[in-house]
Structures are given as structure tokens and as C-alpha cells.
Amino acid sequence: MGGVTLHVADAAVAALAAAAARGVPGVVAARAAPAAELVRVTVAVRLGDSCRDVAEAVQRAVTHTLAESAGRTALVEVTVAEIVLRSRDHPS
Amino acid sequence: MPLDDLTLVVRAREGDVRAFEALARRHQAALYRTAVRVTGDPAEAEDALQEALLDAWRHLDRFRGDAAFSTWMYRLVANRCVAALRRRRAVPAGDPGSDVAAPDSPERAALLDLELAALGRAVQDLPDNLRVCWVLRELEGLGYGEIAEITGAGETAVRGRIHRARVQLAGVMRAWK
Amino acid sequence: MTEAEIAPLACGRDAALVWDRAEAGLPLDAHGRGCPHCSAAYAEARRLDVAVHRMAAEPVPVPEQKLEAVLGRVLETARGGRQPEPLRLDSPLGPNRLARPAAATVLRALVDGMDGMRARSCRIEQPGPEQAIEVALTVAARFGLDLVSTTARLRQAVTAAGEQALGLPLRRVDIEVVDLWEV
Numbered sequence: 001m002g003g004v005t006l007h008v009a010d011a012a013v014a015a016l017a018a019a020a021a022r023g024v025p026g027v028v029a030a031r032a033a034p035a036a037e038l039v040r041v042t043v044a045v046r047l048g049d050s051c052r053d054v055a056e057a058v059q060r061a062v063t064h065t066l067a068e069s070a071g072r073t074a075l076v077e078v079t080v081a082e083i084v085l086r087s088r089d090h091p092s
Numbered sequence: 093m094p095l096d097d098l099t100l101v102v103r104a105r106e107g108d109v110r111a112f113e114a115l116a117r118r119h120q121a122a123l124y125r126t127a128v129r130v131t132g133d134p135a136e137a138e139d140a141l142q143e144a145l146l147d148a149w150r151h152l153d154r155f156r157g158d159a160a161f162s163t164w165m166y167r168l169v170a171n172r173c174v175a176a177l178r179r180r181r182a183v184p185a186g187d188p189g190s191d192v193a194a195p196d197s198p199e200r201a202a203l204l205d206l207e208l209a210a211l212g213r214a215v216q217d218l219p220d221n222l223r224v225c226w227v228l229r230e231l232e233g234l235g236y237g238e239i240a241e242i243t244g245a246g247e248t249a250v251r252g253r254i255h256r257a258r259v260q261l262a263g264v265m266r267a268w269k
Numbered sequence: 270m271t272e273a274e275i276a277p278l279a280c281g282r283d284a285a286l287v288w289d290r291a292e293a294g295l296p297l298d299a300h301g302r303g304c305p306h307c308s309a310a311y312a313e314a315r316r317l318d319v320a321v322h323r324m325a326a327e328p329v330p331v332p333e334q335k336l337e338a339v340l341g342r343v344l345e346t347a348r349g350g351r352q353p354e355p356l357r358l359d360s361p362l363g364p365n366r367l368a369r370p371a372a373a374t375v376l377r378a379l380v381d382g383m384d385g386m387r388a389r390s391c392r393i394e395q396p397g398p399e400q401a402i403e404v405a406l407t408v409a410a411r412f413g414l415d416l417v418s419t420t421a422r423l424r425q426a427v428t429a430a431g432e433q434a435l436g437l438p439l440r441r442v443d444i445e446v447v448d449l450w451e452v
Contacts, residue, residue: 045371047378052358052436055365063362078365079355083374095387096450099409102389103377107370109347116340124336125329138335145343149350208327211320231325255275255285262317 008070010034020065026054028084039074044082051080097161105152129227130173132216140172167242214264226257278306288314385411401438409448
């Protein structure tokens with residue numbers, strides 16, 4: 001990459017993070033808080049999948065996406081806020 | 093599987109919002125109707141219901157399983173209705189909607205409508221504490237014991253209030269005729 | 270006069286009793302039939318009662334959409350309120366969190382899935398330092414159920430499925446049957 005400096009605003013980081021999280025199997029809904037150093041992602045997870053495994057998968061997906069798309073190295077903290085018993089219940 | 097109120101309350105108390113939603117859905121229509129009858133105003137009834145539901149969520153820990161949950165909710169709604177009545181200053185609202193059953197003549201229909209409207213106004217003119225007891229007994233059909241629980245007054249006081257309400261209403265209707 | 274006292278009729282009779290009889294559709298007693306005060310009160314009560322019955326019979330329309338909106342606002346507030354301390358989920362990339370009510374939903378669903386059982390309270394502790402949790406459940410059970418064997422099976426199911434669905438070791442599961450319900 002030449003002499004281009006990429007600056008991505010915190011809000012964009014949040015959008016990227018949430019999108020990455022939604023792509024992880026087991027995640028029903030996700031949102032992220034705009035932040036510089038620590039990216040907080042909140043997810044709703046389908047019942048049955050291991051919450052811990054899903055949380056870790058989301059961390060990896062978000063870390064990867066932020067590094068690739070935004071050139072950011074950020075610490076990612078996932079909160080599983082809700083377990084959805086039936087996907088159609090969730091007011092996404 | 094429909095869960096009983098107590099199970100839902102215990103769950104809601106521990107943060108289960110879905111359980112609280114189930115409780116609200118189960119009871120809200122009845123609570124709303126009561127609020128309309130007490131306040132005489134559908135918009136105020138809506139507000140009273142919303143505030144009462146929020147009160148319920150915030151204070152679920154105060155509900156002891158010995159009385160019925162519906163009684164406890166009625167109390168919260170009645171409190172909010174009385175607060176709304178105190179805030180209101182303007183002319184009391186008329187009877188909310190008069191869908192009277194088909195009468196035998198237009199004149200009779202007009203008279204029946206007017207009578208209900210007059211009674212509605214008379215109910216709105218009752219002092220708050222008389223009005224609440226009277227509505228719960230005469231329109232909602234609740235027993236003295238339950239009304240005592242809802243209002244926090246003793247059964248004898250409830251009986252006294254209902255009687256005074258009846259006397260006042262009869263006086264107004266007598267003058268109307 | 271205190272709130273409870275009701276002024277008697279001129280004949281000395283309790284006015285409220287006369288009114289109650291009128292409302293119930295019961296006729297006056299011997300005294301009442303001959304007494305102008307009781308009769309007048311009775312007639313007035315009957316007249317009012319007719320109008321009141323009509324008023325009570327009037328349906329109060331329930332605006333479904335408005336109540337839906339009310340509920341929506343209330344639930345939004347409920348979801349946004351102060352949350353209890355979440356549980357820790359260890360990860361090589363840094364610790365994650367699991368909301369207690371979410372974990373409780375999982376465990377309750379496991380209990381509800383057992384025939385004849387309904388979960389009530391679900392308290393979760395994570396004393397640490399490791400991420401293992403301790404669970405205390407209260408349940409309502411169907412009358413006639415073999416409680417000893419059912420709670421033993423429940424404990425096993427909750428432990429196994431809980432660990433699988435939460436990803437946290439369940440160090441302890443206490444189950445207390447607090448209520449029985451009849452079919």
C-alpha cells in the first residue's frame with residue numbers, strides 16, 4: 001500500500017464490528033459501541049450453541065475484520081446479552 | 093405452555109423480560125378498561141397503564157406471592173389513575189362512547205344516550221377515593237375484600253365509600269330526570 | 270363522621286343495607302315495605318342500578334395498536350435498565366461476558382423441557398477465580414411426580430446441557446421444589 005493513511009472513524013468501526021459479528025454462526029443479532037481502543041460487541045445468540053464458543057468466534061471475526069478493513073488492532077469484548085429460543089422472536 | 097402468574101413473576105423479578113412481557117399481555121386489556129372507567133379518559137388511561145407497568149417492573153420485589161398478581165397490578169393502576177385525576181383541572185370528560193343497544197324509537201334512544209352521559213359525568217364528579225371504589229365494585233364487579241386490598245383501605249371504609257358514592261350519584265340522576 | 274360510618278335513614282335503619290338489597294334485587298322486609306324512608310331509598314337505589322347496569326354492560330373499546338405501543342415502550346425501558354454483574358467467559362483473546370438473565374434463560378428452558386417441571390428462580394454465582402458457575406434453581410412440579418428421581422435426572426440434564434449451551438463448567442446445581450401444581 002503506498003503512502004496512504006487510512007483513518008476510520010469510531011462509528012464506522014462499530015458498524016464493521018457489528019456486521020462481522022452477525023456473520024458468525026449462532027449469532028441472531030449484534031450491535032457494537034463506537035470506540036477507539038476497546039470494541040464492545042453485544043450479541044443475541046441462538047439457544048443450543050455454546051455461548052463461550054460463539055463469543056470467542058465473534059471476537060476472532062471482529063478482530064480479523066477490523067485489521068483487514070480498517071487497519072485497526074483493537075481489543076474486542078463480546079457480551080452475550082440475550083439467548084433467543086426461537087429466531088423469529090427476536091425484535092432485530 | 094402458558095405459565096402461571098407466580099412463575100412469571102419470579103422469573104421477571106430476576107430480569108427475564110420475556111416473562112414480564114407475558115404478564116403484561118395477560119393483564120393489560122383488563123387494566124386498561126378499568127383505567128378508562130376510573131379516569132373517564134382513554135388517553136389518560138393509556139398513560140396510567142404505561143406508568144403502572146413501569147412501576148410493576150421496577151418494584152416486582154415488593155410483590156409477595158400471597159395475593160393475586162392481578163390484585164397487585166390493579167392497585168398500581170388505581171394509584172396512577174388517582175394521580176392523573178389530581179393533576180387534571182379542566183371540566184370532567186363525558187361518558188366515553190355510548191354504544192347503547194338498539195332501542196324501540198329514536199326519541200327513546202336519545203333519552204337513553206343522554207341518561208348514560210349524565211351518569212358518566214356524575215361518576216367523573218365523584219371525589220377520587222369514592223370514584224375508585226365505586227368503579228371497581230359497580231363496573232368491574234370486584235368484591236369488597238379485593239377492593240380493600242387494591243385501595244389499602246379497610247373493608248368497612250370501602251363499603252362506606254361505595255355507599256356515599258351511590259347516594260351522590262342517585263342525587264344527580266334524580267335531578268336530571 | 271368517620272369514613273366508615275353511614276348516616277342511618279330517618280327510621281333508624283342502615284341505609285347501606287337497604288341499598289344492598291335493592292342492588293341484589295331482593296325485596297324489602299316487613300319494616301321496609303311499610304316505611305316511607307326505606308321505600309324511597311329502595312326505589313332510588315333501583316333506578317340508579319338500572320342505569321349502572323347499562324353503563325357496566327357498555328364495552329370499553331381496547332385500542333390494540335396503542336397498547337402494543339405502550340408495551341413496546343415499557344419493555345424497551347425494562348431491557349435498558351441497570352443490569353446485574355455479568356458472568357465471565359474466558360477466551361484467549363481476552364475475557365467475554367454473559368448476561369445473567371441470558372444464562373438463566375438457557376437453564377430455565379432446560380427445566381421447562383422436562384415433563385412435569387417448571388422453572389421459577391434461577392440464581393447463578395461465579396465465585397471464581399476460575400469461570401465455573403454454581404446454580405440454584407427453584408421449580409414447581411406436577412403433583413404425583415416422583416420428585417427424587419426427577420430432580421436427580423434434572424440435575425444431570427442441567428449440568429450436561431448447561432455446560433454445553435453456556436460453555437461454562439457447572440460446579441454445583443441445587444434444585445428445590447417450591448410448589449406443586451395439579452393438572
